[in-house]
Amino acid sequence: AQSVTQLDSHVSVSEGTPVLLRCNYSSSYSPSLFWYVQHPNKGLQLLLKYTSAATLVKGINGFEAEFKKSETSFHLTKPSAHMSDAAEYFCVVSRNTDKLIFGTGTRLQVFP
Amino acid sequence: AAGVIQSPRHLIKEKRETATLKCYPIPRHDTVYWYQQGPGQDPQFLISFYEKMQSDKGSIPDRFSAQQFSDYHSELNMSSLELGDSALYFCASSSPQGLGYNEQFFGPGTRLTVL
Numbered sequence: 001a002q003s004v005t006q007l008d009s010h011v012s013v014s015e016g017t018p019v020l021l022r023c024n025y026s027s028s029y030s031p032s033l034f035w036y037v038q039h040p041n042k043g044l045q046l047l048l049k050y051t052s053a054a055t056l057v058k059g060i061n062g063f064e065a066e067f068k069k070s071e072t073s074f075h076l077t078k079p080s081a082h083m084s085d086a087a088e089y090f091c092v093v094s095r096n097t098d099k100l101i102f103g104t105g106t107r108l109q110v111f112p
Numbered sequence: 113a114a115g116v117i118q119s120p121r122h123l124i125k126e127k128r129e130t131a132t133l134k135c136y137p138i139p140r141h142d143t144v145y146w147y148q149q150g151p152g153q154d155p156q157f158l159i160s161f162y163e164k165m166q167s168d169k170g171s172i173p174d175r176f177s178a179q180q181f182s183d184y185h186s187e188l189n190m191s192s193l194e195l196g197d198s199a200l201y202f203c204a205s206s207s208p209q210g211l212g213y214n215e216q217f218f219g220p221g222t223r224l225t226v227l
Contacts (some may be wrong), residue, residue, distance in 0.1 A: 043220040044155070044202065090154060099145060099157040099168055100204075100216060 001041070002027045004091045004104035014111050019063075019078040021106045026072065033074045034092040034100070035065055044090070048070030050074060071105075086110045114138055116219035118203050124225045125193050133188040133222045137205030144166070144186040145216060146178060148201040157201060161186055193226045200224075 007022040025031060034048040048059025055067040065076045074091060091103040117136040125131050137144050144161045150193040157170035161180035172178075175193075180186045184205075192198060200223050204216040 044218040046215065046217075049215065092215075099160060100147075100155075101157070101168060102154040104154050 002031060002093045002095065002101050004033075004093045004101065004103040006089075006091050006106050008106050009104065010107045010109065012109040012111065013081045015083055016080050017059075019076070019081045019085065019108065021076040021089050021091075023074045023076065023103060024072050025074055025091075025093050027093060029095065032094045033065075033067060033073075034094070035059065035063070035076045036090045036092055036102075036108050038088045038090065038105075040087070042081065046087075047076070081108075081110045083112065116203055116205050116217055118201075118219040118222050120222060121220065122223050122225075124227065126133060126227055127193055127195060128227075129193050130185050131190045132194060133190070133203075133224070135188070135203030135205075135219060136188045137186070137203075138207075138217055141205035141207050141217075142184055143178055143206045143208075143214070144184070145204040145206075146172075146186070146188050146225055147204065148198040149202065149221075150196075151199070158188070190224075195226050196197075198224060198226045 003026045005024045033050040036044045037047050038044050047063050048057045050057045050067045058064045063078045067074050089106045092100045094100045121212045144162040146158040149155040158172040159178050160168045164180045175191050178188045200221045202221045203219045206214040206216050
């Protein structure tokens with residue numbers, strides 16, 4: 001069975017400060033892991049994905065995530081938050097072409 | 113580049129009515145997935161199709177059915193609608209299987225409101 005746990009339901013940062021959104025996964029095999037972002041009343045946009053290649057994955061808009069097997073973690077980071085980063089972020093696990101299993105989401109607020 | 117198309121974008125129905133949601137995958141994508149996202153919830157997998165055959169099934173109510181047609185578009189049919197069916201319904205598509213990992217590309221969603 002696969003699952004992801006997003007450790008924070010809400011994260012608030014000031015503009016220009018680092019962002020850390022935490023995600024732990026559980027999988028009985030080597031998983032594919034993703035981060036998706038959803039802006040209010042919008043669809044789902046893929047930020048980045050890990051598919052057993054490099055453990056440090058760079059995505060769009062300056063986001064990156066590191067796959068740490070020993071810690072079963074896939075935390076999302078960004079060095080400097082922008083106001084436009086305010087959104088809901090989902091950590092997702094999958095096995096190749098299987099269905100995506102979403103975490104419960106982390107709402108990121110960015111204050112000026 | 114062409115994206116996943118969903119129609120309608122918004123739909124309002126009364127309880128006990130029926131609704132049909134349509135999904136047009138990216139050209140040459142042969143796999144379609146349906147997800148339901150309730151208010152304030154994470155998306156939940158409903159059902160998927162590969163080459164017009166159902167490939168996996170999630171938490172889809174018996175009142176719902178879906179199919180994939182010869183042109184690879186898919187329709188989600190929902191009957192005896194309930195208030196709890198109000199949600200955002202996403203469709204995603206992926207490219208031919210057997211080539212390793214295949215990314216799912218999401219459509220903009222159909223927002224269904226049941227009154």
